[in-house]
Amino acid sequence: MPDATSDVWTPWMRRALQLAGLAEGRTSPNPMVGALVLDHAGKLVGEGFHAKSGDPHAEVKALSQAGSKAVGGTLVVSLEPCCHQGRTPPCTEAILASGIAKVVIALQDPDPRVRGEGITRLRDAGLEVVLGVLEKEAAYQNRAFIFRVCHGRPWGILKWAMSLDGRIALPNGASKWISSSGAREWVHQLRAQCDAVIVGGGTVRSDNPLLTSRGISDPEPLRVVLTKSLDLPDDARLWDTSLANTLVAHGWDVDQSKFPAGPDRLVLDSVSPLALSQALSKKNCNCVLWECGPALATAAIKQKCIQEISVVVAPKLLGGVSAQTPLSNLGFSSIEDVLMLQNESFQKLGPDWVFNMISSLD
Amino acid sequence: MPDATSDVWTPWMRRALQLAGLAEGRTSPNPMVGALVLDHAGKLVGEGFHAKSGDPHAEVKALSQAGSKAVGGTLVVSLEPCCHQGRTPPCTEAILASGIAKVVIALQDPDPRVRGEGITRLRDAGLEVVLGVLEKEAAYQNRAFIFRVCHGRPWGILKWAMSLDGRIALPNGASKWISSSGAREWVHQLRAQCDAVIVGGGTVRSDNPLLTSRGISDPEPLRVVLTKSLDLPDDARLWDTSLANTLVAHGWDVDQSKFPAGPDRLVLDSVSPLALSQALSKKNCNCVLWECGPALATAAIKQKCIQEISVVVAPKLLGGVSAQTPLSNLGFSSIEDVLMLQNESFQKLGPDWVFNMISSLD
Numbered sequence: 001m002p003d004a005t006s007d008v009w010t011p012w013m014r015r016a017l018q019l020a021g022l023a024e025g026r027t028s029p030n031p032m033v034g035a036l037v038l039d040h041a042g043k044l045v046g047e048g049f050h051a052k053s054g055d056p057h058a059e060v061k062a063l064s065q066a067g068s069k070a071v072g073g074t075l076v077v078s079l080e081p082c083c084h085q086g087r088t089p090p091c092t093e094a095i096l097a098s099g100i101a102k103v104v105i106a107l108q109d110p111d112p113r114v115r116g117e118g119i120t121r122l123r124d125a126g127l128e129v130v131l132g133v134l135e136k137e138a139a140y141q142n143r144a145f146i147f148r149v150c151h152g153r154p155w156g157i158l159k160w161a162m163s164l165d166g167r168i169a170l171p172n173g174a175s176k177w178i179s180s181s182g183a184r185e186w187v188h189q190l191r192a193q194c195d196a197v198i199v200g201g202g203t204v205r206s207d208n209p210l211l212t213s214r215g216i217s218d219p220e221p222l223r224v225v226l227t228k229s230l231d232l233p234d235d236a237r238l239w240d241t242s243l244a245n246t247l248v249a250h251g252w253d254v255d256q257s258k259f260p261a262g263p264d265r266l267v268l269d270s271v272s273p274l275a276l277s278q279a280l281s282k283k284n285c286n287c288v289l290w291e292c293g294p295a296l297a298t299a300a301i302k303q304k305c306i307q308e309i310s311v312v313v314a315p316k317l318l319g320g321v322s323a324q325t326p327l328s329n330l331g332f333s334s335i336e337d338v339l340m341l342q343n344e345s346f347q348k349l350g351p352d353w354v355f356n357m358i359s360s361l362d
Numbered sequence: 363m364p365d366a367t368s369d370v371w372t373p374w375m376r377r378a379l380q381l382a383g384l385a386e387g388r389t390s391p392n393p394m395v396g397a398l399v400l401d402h403a404g405k406l407v408g409e410g411f412h413a414k415s416g417d418p419h420a421e422v423k424a425l426s427q428a429g430s431k432a433v434g435g436t437l438v439v440s441l442e443p444c445c446h447q448g449r450t451p452p453c454t455e456a457i458l459a460s461g462i463a464k465v466v467i468a469l470q471d472p473d474p475r476v477r478g479e480g481i482t483r484l485r486d487a488g489l490e491v492v493l494g495v496l497e498k499e500a501a502y503q504n505r506a507f508i509f510r511v512c513h514g515r516p517w518g519i520l521k522w523a524m525s526l527d528g529r530i531a532l533p534n535g536a537s538k539w540i541s542s543s544g545a546r547e548w549v550h551q552l553r554a555q556c557d558a559v560i561v562g563g564g565t566v567r568s569d570n571p572l573l574t575s576r577g578i579s580d581p582e583p584l585r586v587v588l589t590k591s592l593d594l595p596d597d598a599r600l601w602d603t604s605l606a607n608t609l610v611a612h613g614w615d616v617d618q619s620k621f622p623a624g625p626d627r628l629v630l631d632s633v634s635p636l637a638l639s640q641a642l643s644k645k646n647c648n649c650v651l652w653e654c655g656p657a658l659a660t661a662a663i664k665q666k667c668i669q670e671i672s673v674v675v676a677p678k679l680l681g682g683v684s685a686q687t688p689l690s691n692l693g694f695s696s697i698e699d700v701l702m703l704q705n706e707s708f709q710k711l712g713p714d715w716v717f718n719m720i721s722s723l724d
Contacts, residue, residue, distance in 0.1 A: 164673055164703065164717065165688045166528010172695050298681060311526055313675075315719055317701035319660060319692030326527045330681030333534050339679035341526065343713065351705065353717075355526065357677055 009104045012036060012076045013134040016106070017141055019049040019058070020078045025193040025217050026052045029284035031109075031145035033058040033079045037065070037100070040072035053284070057082065059091040063098045071099035078138050080109040080131075083118040092121040102128040106138035110149045144287035147307060153277035154285040156305040158297055159190065160326045161312035161352075168294070171320040173206055182350035183312045185214075190310060192217035195285035196247075198276070200296040201227035210237050211291065212244050220244030221289070224280070226296065228271045230258040239263055249276050273300035298328045301339070301359075309341060309357045312349075371466045374398060374438045375495040378468070379503055381411040381420070382440045387555040387579050388414045391646035393471075393507035395420040395441045399427070399462070402434035415646070419444065421453040425460045433461030440500050442471040442493075445480040454483045464490040468500035472511045506649035509669060515639035516647045518667045520659055521552065522688045523674035523714075530656075533682040535568055544712035545674045547576075552672060554579035557647035558609075560638070562658040563589035572599050573653065574606050582606030583651070586642070588658065590633045592620040601625055611638050635662035660690045663701070663721075671703060671719045674711075 019034030027033075027050055035058035037046035046069070048061025056064075059081050063070055081091035081103070095103060103122055108131065109115060119129050139146060144155035161179040162168045169175035177184065191197050192213035203209060204225055211223045223238050223246040230250050238246045239262035246263035251271040259265060268275045273296065280288055290300055300306050311326075332338045341357035348354075381396030389395075389412055397420035399408035408431070410423025418426075421443050425432055443453035443465070457465060465484055470493065471477060481491050501508060506517035523541040524530045531537035539546065553559050554575035565571060566587055573585045585600050585608040592612050600608045601624030608625035613633040621627060630637045635658065642650055652662050662668050673688070694700045703719035710716075 162528060163700070164671070164719070166524060167687070170694055170697065170700075171691070174695065174697050176697060178697060301679070309526070309679075315703040315705055315717075316697075317663070317671075317689060317692060317703065318694060318697075319689040320694070321687075321690050325529075325683075325687060327679060327681040328683050329533070330679060332532055332680060332682070333536065335532065335536050335538060335540060335678075335680075338525070338532075341677040341679065343677055346710075346715075348708075353708075355677075355715075357526070 009076060009130065009133045012038070013078065013104065013106055016076050016078045017134060017137055019047060020141060022049050023051050025195070025221075025287075028145075028195045028286040029053060029148070031079055031142045033077065035059045035062040035075060035077040037062045037070050038074045038076065039066070039069045040101070042074075045069040045073065054087050057088055057091050060088070060094050063094055063100070066098070068099075072101050074102040074104060075100045076104045078106045079142065080105050080107065080114055080116070080118045081122070082109065082111075082114050083121045084113045092118050095122065095127070096125050100127065102130070104130045104133055106132070106134050107142070110146050112149070143307075148281055148286050153274070153281045153305065154195065154288045155307050156277065156288055156290055156300060157190070157194065157308040157310060158290045158300065158306045159187065159310040159312075160297070161314065162326055163314055163316045163318040165317050165319060166325055167318035167320060167323045168326055169324040170318055171322045175207070178314050178316065178318070179312045180314065180350040180352050183314070183352040183354060186349055186354060187312075188212075188214045188216055191221055191289055194221050194287045194289040196222040196224050196280055196288040198224045198226060198288055198290050198292060200292045201225060201229060201232055202293050202295070203291070204232055204236050204238060208233070208237055209291070210243070222247055222283075222285070224249060224276070224288075225263070226271065226273070226276050230254040232258070232260055234260060236260065249279070272303060273305040274303040277305045294324060294326060294328045297326065298330060301327070301330065307359055308344070309355075309359060311355045311357070313353045313355065315351050371438060371492065371495040374400070375440065375466065375468055378438050378440045379496060379499055381409060382503060384411050385413050387557070387583075387649075390507070390557045390648040391415060391510070393441055393504045395439065397421045397424040397437060397439040399424045399432050400436045400438070401428070401431045402463070404436075407431040407435065416449050419450055419453050422450070422456050425456055425462070428460070430461075434463050435461075436464040436466060437462045438466045440468045441504065442467050442469065442476055442478070442480045443484070444471065444473075444476050445483045446475045454480050457484065457489070458487050462489065464492070466492045466495055468494070468496050469504070472508050474511070505669075510643050510648050515636070515643045515667065516557070516650045517669050518639065518650055518652055518662060519552070519556065519670040519672060520652045520662065520668045521549065521672040521674075522659070523676065524688055525676055525678045525680040527679050527681060528687055529680035529682060529685045530688055531686040532680055533684045537569070540676050540678065540680070541674045542676065542712040542714050545676070545714040545716060548711055548716060549674075550574075550576045550578055553583055553651055556583050556649045556651040558584040558586050558642055558650045560586045560588060560650055560652050560654060562654045563587060563591060563594055564655050564657070565653070566594055566598050566600060570595070570599055571653070572605070584609055584645075584647070586611060586638070586650075587625070588633065588635070588638050592616040594620070594622055596622060598622065611641070634665060635667040636665040639667045656686060656688060656690045659688065660692060663689070663692065669721055670706070671717075671721055673717045673719070675715045675717070677713050
């Protein structure tokens with residue numbers, strides 16, 4: 001009988017993961033999920049994916065497409081079906097009602113409301129359940145959701161663009177553009193995969209960025225400014241919220257009269273990356289992108305808010321002893337102690353290289 | 363009739379370039395040259411390459427192997443045959459004496475003593491000459507020789523190893539080891555391709571390096587220390603010249619009593635990368651490797667002593683505002699003006715990446 005280590009289910013699960021990925025960046029706080037239904041003879045009769053929070057779950061969509069052809073068939077799904085009443089009814093009950101005989105699952109749902117209970121419900125009802133097909137791939141696809149569910153803060157991606165000699169600006173602050181247009185388009189895509197994009201007040205003052213995905217994601221990710229001082233320009237591009245929402249996060253001890261017109265407000269007890277991360281988790285962010293300067297980036301790393309690092313390296317030499325570098329003090333005194341990264345992927349974009357790294361921070 | 367654009371000669375010329383490359387790092391001040399002889403029926407009857415200065419030239423070796431089978435045949439050679447008496451007799455005369463009917467050449471020799479005269483001599487004697495087969499590849503292989511002949515200073519390669527955040531050491535100076543053992547072995551190979559390895563006094567004081575190819579090259583490249591002060595340790599590993607020769611270069615205004623025991627001395631009118639480069643060119647160096655700190659590296663770039671840049675990037679984050687970066691001030695105030703590099707090659711070595719870049723400096 002085929003089990004999780006069998007190749008029988010792998011191609012179907014790959015398709016389920018493809019389906020799930022179609023909604024990348026749009027399902028938070030939910031995970032991405034893809035599902036398909038094979039009839040009793042093994043023929044594909046239904047497909048579906050979870051498009052956004054509040055919409056039907058992937059399993060329900062695939063079963064709905066399959067209709068009565070699901071009877072005696074197999075459901076292949078990239079995440080354990082839910083067994084709790086959320087904004088939509090439990091998927092386990094829809095599966096039982098459909099007449100499905102077997103359920104093939106990539107990954108157990110880490111959500112404490114599920115965490116194996118969905119599988120137990122199905123098995124108790126007499127269905128055969130195969131667990132663990134392409135489990136690693138499924139966990140990687142939903143790494144942001146899993147991390148938030150387990151840690152109570154979003155998966156943080158830190159991004160910077162630098163020259164081959166490790167500079168993110170010239171001594172006079174000029175940084176437009178170190179990277180090529182191709183790399184900048186890649187950044188727009190990266191933003192589209194995230195729920196929020198975070199900068200500090202300094203970046204608003206020096207770069208006046210737009211921080212949108214240029215329409216790739218609709219709605220655009222939330223733009224977040226973390227500021228201690230509220231010393232912000234009156235006319236920043238971020239204050240125009242017709243393109244995307246903006247949130248300015250600050251502490252209690254600021255001059256409220258300086259709050260700019262346009263953005264929403266988030267008051268934090270502590271103006272720190274961790275406090276902001278926890279607040280954004282409560283605002284349904286699975287994944288946030290840090291596009292900040294060295295000081296905030298370093299603070300975010302120290303507070304374990306960074307799980308992934310994306311670096312664009314341009315084939316240029318900038319030099320400049322006083323020129324900005326990606327990070328400030330991490331406090332290491334031995335090479336054995338420095339932060340090690342795992343190479344996840346590498347790509348060439350025009351003249352530039354892009355490194356995507358997973359940090360071992362939890 | 364086959365000419366330079368024909369595919370007929372390409373495979374043979376590729377073989378000639380392979381042969382030439384067998385002596386990489388050992389032919390200076392001469393170029394690398396490979397040659398082969400096809401008999402009148404197109405069958406390979408002789409091969410040779412120039413092994414080191416003073417040894418027979420590639421053409422002579424290939425013709426010698428072919429013997430009388432060269433009559434009516436074709437000589438394929440990666441560089442224009444010489445027509446002047448050097449440490450060995452002119453190759454043109456050996457070719458004429460061999461009975462060869464046709465000579466296929468990749469590249470004209472830029473040496474002012476040849477520069478087309480070899481080809482003219484052959485054509486005047488009635489031989490057919492095809493010029494330009496794999497010309498670009500041949501020019502790249504001998505880029506160091508060509509550069510020195512044209513500019514009077516060696517081709518300079520600047521190498522550094524850094525973390526993904528652009529640091530070459532921690533704030534306390536610790537830098538062993540940022541790169542992996544695989545990348546360090548690659549550096550040994552890089553040294554073996556060069557005639558000299560250059561550091562400043564600061565690197566001797568802080569790192570006490572060995573700077574050899576670990577036996578890959580025999581003899582080892584010359585190890586060179588450029589120092590303004592002669593403030594050098596008494597017991598540096600470089601002063602032990604049993605493994606490799608060491609040259610300490612300084613100016614006139616130093617306390618001669620501080621000169622360490624062991625190395626040879628080079629007195630420069632100006633203690634600058636350019637003066638050192640010119641002196642090393644006169645010492646038969648085609649190619650030199652700069653393994654120095656940021657100040658000397660930056661000075662070498664500014665004086666156009668760097669034509670190629672090799673960077674090892676380790677998947678680590680070091681941080682440290684006061685930590686060393688690869689370069690100091692290059693003096694740019696606009697991103698449009700910064701130094702652009704051409705990507706020559708890229709390789710992954712264990713966890714590290716190695717970028718090999720050509721600078722546009724001449």
